[in-house]
Amino acid sequence: MSKTFQEWNPEQSQMFPATPLDMVEKGDLVHVIRNLVIQELDLSQIMNQYREERGQPPFHPQMMTALLLYGYCVGIYSSRRIARACRQRVDFMALLGMQKPDFRTINLFRQRHLAALGGLFGQVLSLCAKAGLVKLGHVSLDGTKMRANASKHKAMSYGKMKKAEVDLQAQVKAWFDEAERQDREEDDLYGADNSGDEMPAWVADKQELLKRIRQAKAELEAEAKSEAEREPDPQKNSHKGKPTGVPEEKSQRNFTDPDSRIMKSSDGYIQGYNAQTAVDGHRQVIVAQTLSNNGSDMNQMPTLLQQIKQNLGRQAKEVSADSGYCSRRNLIELIRRHIRGYISTARQDSHQNIGEQVQQMRSRIKRGGWRSRYRLRKQIVEPVFGQIKSARGFRQFLLRGQQKVASEWSLLCTAHNLLKLAAVLE
DSSP: OOOOOOOOOOTTOOOOOOOGGGGGTTOOEEEEEEIIIIIOOHHHHTTOOOOOSSSSOOOOHHHEEEEEEEHHHOOOOSSSHHHHHHOOOOOHHHHHHTTOOHHOOOOOHHHHHHHHOOOHHHHHHHHHHHTTOOOOSEEEEEEEEEOOOOOGEEEOOOHHHHHEEEEHHHHHHHHHHHHHHHHHHHHEEEEEETTTOOOOOOHHHHHHHHHHHHHHHHHHHHHHHHHHOOOOOOTTTSSSSOOOOSSTTTTTESSOOOOOOOETTTTTEEEEEHHHEEEEEOOEEEEEEESSOOSSSTTHHHHHEEEHHHHHSOSSSEEEEOOOOOHHHHHHHHTTTEEEEEEETTSSSSSSSOOOHHHHHHHHHHHHHHGGGGGGHHHHOOOOOOIIIIIIIOOOOOOHHHHHHHHHHHHHHHHHHHHHHHHHHO
């Protein structure tokens, strides 16, 4: 007995819905993003940059902002992939009203308004607070090492730079001397008025490498000099001697993204940045975020605590963090802000003079045992990094330079909070 199937005819003519938005279900994330961008978000910083009446009208900034926010929410970050989705995916077609910006337009919009897009984090966080998603009863801090848009193999240490600079300078000089000798021979053979060939590509490549090495070497020397001139911090413990003003031989600089640094992560050593978050324990909303090219978490806590107060007008009651944040300075900062802290002291040597604050913190966590509030840290903040890296597939920054990468991280955190907000608005 034959089975009857539904007809499949992709060439069958169809009547489209009354509006493109009807192509997605009610309550879909498309509707939430569109309504938030049109009704709630202040895009005046972006809109005010469009003053010129001449030329072809550009795509509406609200539409482009909604496109980028939606792309980051559904795990599509590349401008080429976003442009392809605008042509192929129904949800993107519905959001854009069937308009199809190309990848260059999308990329230029993101580059031009990157700082303003990163600044939307505060506005979205305020909407989360109004929706009751932020309680600030317990906030957990943590950082994750994210790969930069650069290879760690494109870095060179200061010691190797000094040697390479001398070697390359000698090679380039020898090539130019040889070129001059050949020019003289050709002048005698063909005449001085005849044009010769362009400089070989391999000469230009070596010249460019020499230029980059000199620039990176100068930047390392400037950093070392600045470090030597800076007043020492009496509260900062360091086993290093007084800065000499000269870079260490092992100090490195990457030629592709000079702001990025070699950092140790769970995947080994990577060329990357240290992305920081403070996550509220109620609904895992990110209440503060920052990005650094310093692999240590130690100095990030004051910045995050200050940002929580600036973003929400009040401070968290409790804060938990792993041992990477444990220092006398940070514990004093918690006391000054009247925050009850739960900071792991695992890295503090009990046989050394660790200070009264560290001893008190160790006693507090030990006294609580398995019921200590410190146990909340892992279940609050670490899943957020899992959602960003694994669920939404963001493991490497697209942009280069610390300022641009910081705005990109802010945009990622904004998308995370938008998804939390959308869950209660649907």
